[in-house]
Amino acid sequence: MIDVTPKEKLLDCLKPEEAAEILRRLLAARPDLAGEAEQTARAFLEEVAFEEVADEVEDIVAALDPDDFYGRAGRHDWGYVEPWEAAWQMVEEAVEPFVEDMKRRMRLGHETEALEVCKGVLLGLYRAERGGDERVVDWAPDAPGEAAADALNTWLREGTRKKRPARAGGRQRRPAFPSDFVNHHLPEWSAMIGRILRRGRRA
Secondary structure (H helix, E strand, C coil): CCCCCCCCCHHHHCCHHHHHHHHHHHHHHCHHHHHHHHHHHHHHHCCCCHHHHHHHHHHHHHCCCHHHHHHHCEEECCEEECHHHHHHHHHHHHHHHHHHHHHHHHHCCCHHHHHHHHHHHHHHHHHHHHCCCCCHHHHCCCHHHHHHHHHHHHHHHHHCCCCCCCCCCCCCCCCCCCHHHHHHHCHHHHHHHHHHHHHHHHC
């Protein structure tokens, strides 16, 4: 039996996978709640802001484990791994969950929210490229910019895919990537972002 203190509720103590299984069982037993659950899930997915995503990305990249880095870089039984390559891989792995979340939102037709995630990824990487000392990312100073370019290219590529499910009331049209956001938050990447967006418009 799970030990729960008087102030705690059992539902608050569940692991994510346990909560998901309980929701599936509840909806199987009460299919009349499916519509309400769908609306709640849709509202939850709409609760995203680029500032929060940027903070998370910046914190994760800044907190990359030096011990992990030194364990990856250097000589191994399978060969030699350059320090810049090890650092680049770690940055890429740190950003991957956010890029996957962006793609998921686009598949669901949540174009505006996917753009917020994309903006947050870029801003978080932009900050990570510039702040702090003795960080893993310093071994691969180009990694944040390249990871940002990959994320933006993914946003453009996913936005051109067909047959994504429509959200209630029709699928959102993909919004344009805002130039004022770039000029205000990412000025040193404006040329790079401009090139990527122009290529995307021609594709």
